[in-house]
Amino acid sequence: MTELARRLGAFDATMIVMGGIIGSGIFINPYVVARQVHTPLLILGAWIAGGVIALLGAFVYAELAALRPQVGGQYAYLRDAWHPSLAFLYGWGLLLVIQSGGMAAVAVTFAKYTVELTGIALPDGVIAVATLIVLTLINCLGVRSGTNTQTALMLLKLAAIAMLVIVGLAFVPSSSSHAPAAPTQSGSNLLMAFAAAMTPVMFAYGGWQTASFMSGELVRPRRDLAVGLLAGVAGVITIYVVVNIVCLRVLGTVGLAATTTPASAVMRLALGERGAMLIAAGIAISTLGFLSQGMLTAPRVYYAMAEDGLFFRALAMVHPTTRVPVVAIAVQGIVAIAIALSGSYEQILGYVVSVDFIFFGLTGLALFVFRRREGPSRDGFRTPAHPFTTAIFTIACWLVVLGTIAKAPRDSAIGIGILAAGLPAYWFWSSRRRRLR
Numbered sequence: 001m002t003e004l005a006r007r008l009g010a011f012d013a014t015m016i017v018m019g020g021i022i023g024s025g026i027f028i029n030p031y032v033v034a035r036q037v038h039t040p041l042l043i044l045g046a047w048i049a050g051g052v053i054a055l056l057g058a059f060v061y062a063e064l065a066a067l068r069p070q071v072g073g074q075y076a077y078l079r080d081a082w083h084p085s086l087a088f089l090y091g092w093g094l095l096l097v098i099q100s101g102g103m104a105a106v107a108v109t110f111a112k113y114t115v116e117l118t119g120i121a122l123p124d125g126v127i128a129v130a131t132l133i134v135l136t137l138i139n140c141l142g143v144r145s146g147t148n149t150q151t152a153l154m155l156l157k158l159a160a161i162a163m164l165v166i167v168g169l170a171f172v173p174s175s176s177s178h179a180p181a182a183p184t185q186s187g188s189n190l191l192m193a194f195a196a197a198m199t200p201v202m203f204a205y206g207g208w209q210t211a212s213f214m215s216g217e218l219v220r221p222r223r224d225l226a227v228g229l230l231a232g233v234a235g236v237i238t239i240y241v242v243v244n245i246v247c248l249r250v251l252g253t254v255g256l257a258a259t260t261t262p263a264s265a266v267m268r269l270a271l272g273e274r275g276a277m278l279i280a281a282g283i284a285i286s287t288l289g290f291l292s293q294g295m296l297t298a299p300r301v302y303y304a305m306a307e308d309g310l311f312f313r314a315l316a317m318v319h320p321t322t323r324v325p326v327v328a329i330a331v332q333g334i335v336a337i338a339i340a341l342s343g344s345y346e347q348i349l350g351y352v353v354s355v356d357f358i359f360f361g362l363t364g365l366a367l368f369v370f371r372r373r374e375g376p377s378r379d380g381f382r383t384p385a386h387p388f389t390t391a392i393f394t395i396a397c398w399l400v401v402l403g404t405i406a407k408a409p410r411d412s413a414i415g416i417g418i419l420a421a422g423l424p425a426y427w428f429w430s431s432r433r434r435r436l437r
Contacts, residue, residue, distance in 0.1 A: 004071060004216045004303075005323035007144055013211055013218060013228025014235070015151045016293060020207035021054075021236045022157055023290035024109060027164075027263035027283050029200045030247050034257040036197035037190075040248050043256075046194060047244050050201035051237030054208060056393040057360065058233040059383040060367050061212055062226035066380020067370050069221035072304030073212025074363055081366035084310065085426050090359050091305045092422035095335060097415060098356050099298040101348030103332075104339035106291045107131050113284035117277065128340045131288070135295045136333030142322040143217050146296040153289030160282025161239055164263055168246035171270040195403060202400055203353065204240070208233050209360070210293065213300040226381040299328035309433035310426065351415030354404040357397045358416075364394030 033046050061074075070076040079087035094100075111127035114120065120127075139146040211228055215221040247262045250269060259265045263283070267275030303325035306316035315328040339348060367383065367390050376382045383390055405412040 003323070004300075004318060004325070005143060006217055006219050007323075008147060008214060008218045008224070009220075010224040010227040010231075012147045012151065013214070013224050014232045015154045015228075016147070016211045016214060016297065017058075017208045017228045017232025018236055019150050019154045019157070019289050019293035020210045020297065021205060021232070022154075022161075022239070022286060023106060023207070024283050024287050025200070025204035026161070026240055026243055027279070027286070028261065029204045030244050030262045031256055031259055032200040033197045033244075034253060036193045038253060038257070040253060042194065042197075043248065043253070044241060044244055046197040046201050047240050048237070050198060050205050051233070051240065053202070053393060053396045054205040055230075055233050055237065056389050056396075057364070058208060058229040059381075059386075060364055060390055060393055061209060062229045062381040063377055063383045063386075064363070064367060064370070065212060065215060065225040065229070066222040066377035066382075067374065069215050069218075069225070070304070071213075071216025071307075072301050073215050073225075074209055074359070075213070075301045075304050076215075077212075077363055077366045078359065079308070081369040082362065084308065084430070085423070086362065088305060088310050088426045088429070089419050089422045091301045091311070092425060093355050093359070093415075093419050094298055094301055095332070097348055097351050097418055099294055100332065100335040100339055101344075101352060103132070103291055103294045103336040104128070104348070106287050106294075107336065107340050110284055110287040110291065113280055113287065117281055117284060125341055129337050131291065132295075132333050132337050132340065135292055136329055138292075139295050139299075139329050140319070140322065140324065140326045143214075143296075143324050145322075146292070146324070150289065150292045150296055153285060153292050157282070157286045157289045158239075160279065160285060161243060163282065164266060164279060165242055165246050167270045167275065168250050168266045172250045172266065174249050195399075199353075199400070199403065199407075202357075205236070206356065207290075207293070208236075209363075210297040213297040216300065216304075222377075222380040295329065295332060299325055299332045302328040302331060309436070310429045347411075351411050351418065354401055354408075354412040355415040355419060357400045357404070358419075361394050361397035361401065364390055364397060 033043055037043055037046060064077045065073070068076045068080055075087050075091055078090050107128035108124055110131055111124040114127055115122070115124065138149050208229060212225060215225055218224040247256050247266060250266045251259065251262060256262055263279050264276045267279040271278070302311060302315045305311040306313055306328070315325065315331060317327050318324065319326045368387065371386070
């Protein structure tokens, strides 16, 4: 049977990590944080704290990649540390909620920017579907075709961010509006406000873990994925902090909290409406790059599930020429298209955070399980200051879950309900696998 081709290196892994994190959030989310905490120090502190948590997570996943360099990444970590049923539920949630809902929303966002920039007389849904079809076909042509597209879009994305930073520093005078955007908080109120600010920050930093799905196509997965995770997350932390410094310098705390489009506001002050259009093009490219990364990575989980006999066998089919799981890629595209056309992606996005961070927390705990069973990796990356750093990451994940449930109990319950619906499906596939043996 044809196997996946190991054709990717550390640079590809780094681009995949960064592409999985940087979407449209950094161009928009700074204002959400500024509305929660009202001083430059606290605003930047929230972005740095979120970056530290993401980096601690990257440490954990880098060691897990050394211990379990199989295709599917996080799916394999959950399967081998806990139970195949938990790994199946992760893949189930990825297909029905986490990945497909996010891709549908991003595709529609890209379509809206495309209409705004070009004036093309097509419905958003048509453009979104066409975009998903094109990216599906590109990724079916081979892993190198998919990663080349992803890398090109990532470099364009970095160029858009560099434009924002350079223009903000060089062409706009510093704002004098650095008074608090609201009355200064203290004590427990400040702690609650900072916790609320961390929600959009953590969402903006999410996505680096999807690079682990590509382990089966990395030439040296133990080394290349670790390098990609650490370099990619560190690069994104630098970018996010610098962008926030620029927004604060140009808009001030009051101005940042007052606008829902801070990147556009900075560019408009510098270059007028032409600047706003330029950054809108940058945001469109950024959303397309994020979409491309999702189409590249997630199907490898469905492939791994099928290889384990826990999903339709056809999803494990690898094309003999392109050496990629074409059916799994096509299924990802079809589900994302269906959600985009249904218009339900906004509701589904409300279910994502609690579901996603449940599995983050369980993956953090998986490193404790592997260390107890097997000890640290002998020929790969070791998490610095484990178990303390791993514990901090894991606790942070559970705090996000609890905070999300408290803030949005209905959406969280629906997300967890969708996961629970996967249990009968797991029972069916596991029973079928036993009968076929």
